[in-house]
Amino acid sequence: MNKLQENREGSPRDEQLSKVRVLIADDHALVVEAVGRALEASGNFEYCTVSSMGEAVKALIDGPAYDIALVDVRMPGVTGLDSFKRIIERAPNTMFLLFSGEVDPRFVKEAMKVGVRGLIPKSMRLKSLASAIHLVLSGETYLPSELKLATGERIALQSDSELSEIEMKILRLAAQGYMNKEIGEQLILTEVAVKMHMRSICKKLNAKNRTHAAMMARDLGFA
The missing domain is CATH 3.40.50.2300 (Response regulator)
Known part of the structure; x- marks a missing residue:
């Protein structure tokens, strides 16, 4: 068995x-x-x-x-x-x-x-x-x-279930240790917008929270 x-x-x-x-x-x-x-x-x-x-x-x-x-x-x-x-x-x-x-x-x-x-x-x-x-x-x-x-491959971005380009940028910055406010300043987004994207990222990656998502990104070599 x-x-x-x-x-x-x-x-x-x-x-x-x-x-x-x-x-x-x-x-x-x-x-x-x-x-x-x-x-x-x-x-x-x-x-x-x-x-x-x-x-x-x-x-x-x-x-x-x-x-x-x-x-x-x-x-x-x-x-x-x-x-x-x-x-x-x-x-x-x-x-x-x-x-x-x-x-x-x-x-x-x-x-x-x-x-x-x-x-x-x-x-x-x-x-x-x-x-x-x-x-x-x-x-x-x-x-x-x-x-x-x-x-020559990169992360595939082909469907609604995948991370969007902006979500990948936010995830990489989060994995590098940047806070939401700092990420927003770099990407010209409000802190609220960054938080909304992070919620979407966590849902798509089945991550428990922002810290878990950042840890996953570091483990997978995205940072």
């Missing part, structure tokens, strides 16, 4: 509705265990693990709906970009993230063109993993800062 099944059987239905369902597709047991523990520690995730692309496809088609899938780019059954094209087509309601210790920036760029939402490096601090996933769930893409430069 996987962790997702265990959690679903042992918790009230209303609690489960608020949890983020994650599929971890990786054939390295120690990595999977560490990621699973980190997600559990955050309190609002449940997860299932598989060790090949074939198992991942089966889980996504036959199992419960998953919000996020972390997919190792070098596990058994992965045959390059075509593998990701096929799995995205079969599970259009799941957001896919590459999961790798090392990957060619050109591959990441091409994968994002077919619908992958970014890359979670295996070197990422585990305490930052939940923040990265919540950012993707808010409608953004996630790339480590060094890959953003290598691929």
Whole structure:
């Protein structure tokens, strides 16, 4: 029985509705265990693990709906970009993230063109993993800062659920330690306007408050 099944059987239905369902597709047991523990520690995730692309496809088609899938780019059954094209087509309601210790920036760029939402490096601090996933769930893409430069990508701004350009500017300044009044002075906004934008930012990132949102931004390298 996987962790997702265990959690679903042992918790009230209303609690489960608020949890983020994650599929971890990786054939390295120690990595999977560490990621699973980190997600559990955050309190609002449940997860299932598989060790090949074939198992991942089966889980996504036959199992419960998953919000996020972390997919190792070098596990058994992965045959390059075509593998990701096929799995995205079969599970259009799941957001896919590459999961790798090392990957060619050109591959990441091409994968994002077919619908992958970014890359979670295996070197990422585990305490930052939940923040990265919540950012993707808010409608953004996630790339480590060094890959953003290598691929020429920037934070996606394509829908009402994503952070707007002004919200990204405010979030970066907040992460750098500026107060609302100071942010307003820099961006030529009233303090009230900055507070309104911060409320919107917190809602989109599922942040508890302004401080939490700024912390998430720092963890994700936006500051």
